[in-house]
Amino acid sequence: MGYAIAEAALEAEHEVTLISGPVNLETPRGAKLFCVSTSDEMFNAVHQHADNCDVCILCAAVADYKPAKISQVKIKKRVGNVSLELTPTRDILDSLGRRQNRKFLLVGFAAETNDVEENAAQKLRAKNCDIIVANDARVGMESDENEVGILFRDGAIRKISRAPKKILARELVKIFSKFATKRFDKKNEAITERN
Secondary structure, X not given: OHHHHHHHHHHOOOOOEEXXXXXXXXXXOXXXXXXXXXXXXXXXXXXXXXXXXXXXXXXXXXXXXXXXXXXOOOOOOOOOOOOOOEEEOOOHHHHHHOOOOOOOEEEEEEEEOOOHHHHHHHHHHHOOOOEEEEEEHHHHOOOXXXXXXXXXXXXXXXXXXXXXXXXXXXXXXXXXXXXXHHHHHHHHHHHHHHO
16 A cells, blocks of 8 residues: 555645555555665654654554564474564654654554544544544455545544545545645645744
8 A cells, every 4th residue: 555655645746755565566666766775774764754744654564563572593393382572663653643743644544443433543542643444354355445534633533435446546635635635725824824
């Protein structure tokens, strides 16, 4: 979905910085690509580039946990069970939402398996996002199609019916652009009124 959104944003003549983990997808022509391999690299890359963006779209979360220790050698097969200690990864969306005086629009995604709208609304508030795009993980994963609900901070909800991800991406880019334009216009009005 991230690559589809990047492509749609480029089609709409936006500049795109794409931060990506390992994938077998072609980079959209014109995107500035930054490749990462670990959750820590993703965290650092996103924070390095966020302030240069008008809209930050985080549509694929890294794993919630990572191994506490990394073995430099192969772990040999043994008889019986093996336990791995896991430690939480840093929450990139949450860390961006907590930034003071952020200037960018923050868009998160919520892939849920139950109570999709309720869980997405809770995530919107908890992570201090401007918009959350919610989908049923059982519908959109490993498929070229998806359907989504877009939840806004003011409580408004907009739904996009099942469609190919490229079409969804175009609609999402239009929605994000319109929302960002309104938001920046309001800020400029407030600055003008104070001056």
